Amino acid sequence: MSEVKIHPLVDDGVMPGAADFAGGALRCLCVERPVEVQVSSPVAHAHVCGCTKCWKPEGALFALVAIVPSDRVQATHNADKLRVVDPAALIERHACADCGVHLYGAVEKPSHPFTGLSFVHPERFVQPGAAAPTFAAFVSSVIEQGVHPERMGGIRARLRALRLPPYDCLNPPLMDYIATFMAKTNGVLPV
């Protein structure tokens, strides 16, 4: 077992998702009055994220993140406990005020490539089977969490061993998606 801990859901090996997973309920950690958010969609682009803003379970270096359409996301229980963590951030991360878990992060800024999409943490699904992560994003950012730069070689090697190729921004498909959106917006490519 590697001593490099990434996230509890991948540290023992990445388990594949279920092909028929069609969504479910995300629930925070509260025992009393947990917040629940219904996601009526499979998840896309599942990955682990090293940035300082995504919610992570205690002791994890990376967050587990995936993308769903915002119009398939609906708070169903105890939504009064939801707070936007940082209203100035591109991703409006809605967290439980009591336990701190982020239930969903919506991008609503007009004309952004990710507008209409929400970031969720699949580990909080009550139902098993969400698609497994396939890459690691914002890996260098773990240094901003306080990780010594000398550990980065070991962390990237561990991510590769888990078949989570490490990128210091997003992976090529998502970077291409953003660049294509910008090229169309700017008239460089036909819409």
Ligand SMILES: [Zn+2]
């Ligand atoms: Zn909570």
Ligand SMILES: [Zn+2]
């Ligand atoms: Zn992140």
